[in-house]
Amino acid sequence: MRYPRDVGLRHALRLVAWTLGCIALPLALRDALGKPWGSIGVAIVATLTGWILLYLPRTAHAAFDATRFPLAYRRYRTLRALAFTRRRERAAHMSCVACRLAAGRVADAEAMLARVDPAQLDPAERVVWLNNRATAALDAGRDPADALALVEEATALRPDVPSVQHTRARALLAVGRTDDAITVLDAMRTGGELSPYLESERCRDLAAAWEKKGQDDYAADYRRRARLLVG
Numbered sequence: 001m002r003y004p005r006d007v008g009l010r011h012a013l014r015l016v017a018w019t020l021g022c023i024a025l026p027l028a029l030r031d032a033l034g035k036p037w038g039s040i041g042v043a044i045v046a047t048l049t050g051w052i053l054l055y056l057p058r059t060a061h062a063a064f065d066a067t068r069f070p071l072a073y074r075r076y077r078t079l080r081a082l083a084f085t086r087r088r089e090r091a092a093h094m095s096c097v098a099c100r101l102a103a104g105r106v107a108d109a110e111a112m113l114a115r116v117d118p119a120q121l122d123p124a125e126r127v128v129w130l131n132n133r134a135t136a137a138l139d140a141g142r143d144p145a146d147a148l149a150l151v152e153e154a155t156a157l158r159p160d161v162p163s164v165q166h167t168r169a170r171a172l173l174a175v176g177r178t179d180d181a182i183t184v185l186d187a188m189r190t191g192g193e194l195s196p197y198l199e200s201e202r203c204r205d206l207a208a209a210w211e212k213k214g215q216d217d218y219a220a221d222y223r224r225r226a227r228l229l230v231g
Contacts, residue, residue, distance in 0.1 A: 064099060065195045067230055073099035090121070094128045101132065102197075106139045123157050130154035131164045134171060144174030162188050166202060173209055182209045200229035 060075035073096055080092035093112065100109035113136065116129055134150035137143075148171035154164045165188050172181035185206050188194065194202065207222035 060095065064095075064102070065197045067102070067197055069099045069103040073103070086120070087122075087125075090116070090125055091128075094125070094132060097132045101135050101139060104139070106136055110136050110140070127154045127158045127161060127164060130157075131161075131167050134167050138167070138170055138174060144171050147171045148175055160191060162191065162194055162198060166198060166205070169202075169205055173205060173212075178209050178212050182206065185209065196229045200226045203229065 056075055056079060060072050060079065063069075063072035063075060076092050076095040076099060080089055080096060083089035083092055093116070097109050097112045100106075100112065109132065113129070113133055118126065118129060121129055130150045131154050134147040134154070137147040137150065148168070151164060151168045151171050154161075155168055158164060165184055169181045169184040169188075172178075172184060185202055188202055189199075193199075203222045203226035207219040207226065210216075210218035210222065
């Protein structure tokens, strides 16, 4: 993301604010309600901090897999606002982009992608950025060859990421390389089970691929599998 010059100060102030809040709230409760209640205040603050750092990311991922994209977006956005490092902020930002893409809000996703400075990304972050850009290009109906070029670059960096391979298969299908798309979609599960959401998307794309090949029975079977996964 394009950070202002005072980004280090901004993150430092954010960290200081959280630290002071964690100290001040229990002390205020202790003074107002007595020492026993002060201990309860400490427990409350500790619980909230644990929820933010541990539970909130898990629930954000779970909401996304359950196709509750607006809820997932709100949780990732909270994580982005509370991030203490640039890397965590970028990761949460990319997850927000994925939520917008999954919800069909392509224009919003592309506006968010435009805020990312690729020069600041490490290789793992660049993979996610390239994959999101390719997905946005496909969803916007632009030249699929451009999307394929983006996702092939991502694949060269990390060939083992199922979501990248899914985007690659979509791009291959869009440029008319149906057999290659089926091969990629079939290989997505070699690394283990996929999330229900990604597996449902894989099945839908396999249905489209087999329909293009005139295999209506295969296509119907994969559509049925997709419906069973996410309804």
